[in-house]
Amino acid sequence: MSTVSNQLAAFIHGTTIDGLRPDIVELAKTRVLDAIATALTSRGLPVPAPKLATAFVRGNTGSSTVIGSRSRVPAIDAALVNATLINGSSLDDFLEKSHPAAVVVPAAMAVAEEQDASGADFLVSVVAGYELVGRAYMGAPGMLPRFRATGVAGAIGAAAAAGKAFKLGEAALMSALGYAAMFASGFGEGFHAGTMEVKFNVGWAARSGVSAARLAYLGGTASPSVFEGKSGFFRAFGGNVDHVAAATQGLGERFLISDTIYKEYPVCIFVQTLMYLAGDLVKRHKLDAAQITRVSVLAPKDTFENPGFQNVAPYANPLQAHTSASFCTAAALLGKPVAEHAFYHKTTDPEVLALAAKVELLPPSGDKERVVVSVVCGGKTYEIEAPQMDMLRPTTNKVVEKFRRLAEPSLGRATDEVLDVVMGLDRIRHIGELTHLLQLDND
Secondary structure (H helix, E strand, O other): OOOHHHHHHHHHHHOOOOOOOHHHHHHHHHHHHHHHHHHHHHHOOOOHHHHHHHHHHOOOOOOEEOOOOOOEEOHHHHHHHHHHHHHHOOOOOEEOOEOHHHHHHHHHHHHHHHOOOOHHHHHHHHHHHHHHHHHHHHOOHHHOOOOOHHHHHHHHHHHHHHHHHOOOOHHHHHHHHHHHHHHOOOOOHHHHHOOOHHHHHHHHHHHHHHHHHHHHHOOOOOOOOOOOOOOOHHHHHHOOOOOHHHHOOOOOOOOHHHHOEOOOOOOOHHHHHHHHHHHHHHHHHOOOHHHEEEEEEEOOHHHHOOOOOOOOOOOOOHHHHHOOHHHHHHHHHOOOOOOOHHHHHOOOOHHHHHHHOOEEEEOOOOOOOEEEEEEEEOOEEEEEEEEOOHHHOOOHHHHHHHHHHHHHHHHHHHHHHHHHHHHOHHHOOOOHHHHHHHOOOOO
């Protein structure tokens, strides 16, 4: 009987650039473009995890690029640093409760560069990685809120991307997934404290995925029943095997990368919808924030229980603030510059804190998808609702605009060249044509 690992490995091995629809190839390019933009942005921000990761690998030498730096390090180290860079700006994308770009793109890029792979091969690795991030979660949704999906499912996706870049056979890909399942880890307590381990966990997932693929490349073996087995991944992280069929259902028919959403605000993905709705409510009804007496927020259970969502003042650091529904909703209602990273360092803004104290987070209801924001202002009640994250679907034009805005301060005149290379990745012979453009004098 074919195991989950058998089926996933066969999918990864059998996926080729010629077998992908043009729209999926286009999506993969935009995911790479978005990841590069968010990584370059992080280099100019006072975010600690990328600096710690850079210090951790300092002195190591190899053939893989650290984005925005002249440094070239071993693939596992490049995956680590680049993952913390992509995730460090809190602007990276989201799929099935994980941040796939932050684990998949660094793993695929690091190994592809080491192996002198083509741009087309790199893109296929990215598509495979996104698919496995999603399917690892879908098979064990009970991992939330006890574990952090990006650290757990993300390690599987990173291994898939790296394994594809290594051109592993099906048996070796099964082992790569098995090692990644063993290395998977991470939980969200740091979001309550605002400490950096939750950011570093993303980097470690990417590093673990590359390590898993390399072990398989060198001949290491792992259990073929690693996912559904009696002591396997699904039971360990999800608590049961009730969703095992979801991990492979429709595999290869509809690619999960098409479900990816993206961020415009540098805050937790679970508060993005609230901020869009709050801002829209103010614009639509021309609300005077000074007259707001009460705000209530109703969100799905997985949103409500996400670590940091229920954070309240005092906020000791930006991470505590930009995961807090109360802080972010209040800031959006007040028309604060919520698209700017610098704003979230003003965690003691008296206007925001005063309004945040009026925000009530209602216990989740039976509606598993919708977010509702209700505001009492001037004695009248105004309400707006929408499906969670529904307005966060990326288009190529949106991603290109975001890339130009975020990347130009670092790339300068090379911005258009990088854009052209990424959007033509399926036609370039060596991934080095892209990575050498990302080697900047920003150490």
